[in-house]
Amino acid sequence: MTENKKLLGKLIVIAAVMFGFAYALNPFYRQICEALGINVLTQKDGTAAYDQNTQVDKTRNVTIEFDGNAQGPWRFRPTQASMSVHPGELNTVLYEVVNTQPREMNAQAIPSYAPQNATPFFMKVECFCFKQQTLKPNEARQMPVVFYIDPKLPREVKTITLSYTFFEVGGGLVKTAAN
Structure with a gap:
């Protein structure tokens, strides 16, 4: 035993x-x-280092539409609604976030693309979505996304929508008397 x-x-x-x-x-x-x-996460997202030898396709334009959704107590939006780009050309767009709370908050942005078949061709060189953001109480910040569209993007794709959902990470629930 x-x-x-x-x-x-x-x-x-x-x-x-x-x-x-x-x-x-x-x-x-x-x-x-x-x-x-x-x-x-960012590799699946189509992120890549920008290759300086990428050929810019000036024979066509692709319209990039920008969208921002906030899941939490802040304002989050792109500073412009859209832009027309040439595939292979390096571009920058700014997103603005304002923490409307009197406390520090950690947040993360998750991108999504439409149409989905454009995702592997949307190449981000720099993006605030690569890491969590810490926002001080009532802080406003502009955050860049540096990107290019791979010239191999199918010709039938004329418009791509880049949308971010910005949400709090780690939660900071404020206790009230009812809790």
Whole structure:
């Protein structure tokens, strides 16, 4: 019977070590990705380093429409509704956010594209969406998105909508007397 108890003890220790290793793997993986400049979310998002040899296709224009949605107590919007660009040309658009709260807030922006088949051709070189933003109480900030459209974009795509949803990360629920 004591042999069974020893074996059970060893199995429990092994299971606990495996659980601890699995629990620590996510932050460890995130630190490795940050150190190497790898970010899975932005890679799926069509993010790439701008290649200076990219050919600009001046034979066509693509209209880029900008949209901003706020999921939280702030104002969030692009500073312009749209722009006409040539594929391969480097462009910049600004988004403006205003924290309307008397407290510091952490936020993250998640992009989406329409039509979806344009996503792999929308290449962001710099974007506030790459990391969380910390906004001081009542702070207003303009944040750039530097991008280009890959010249391999199918010719039938004439308009792309870039939309961001800006939401609070980590939540800062204010307790009231009712709570």
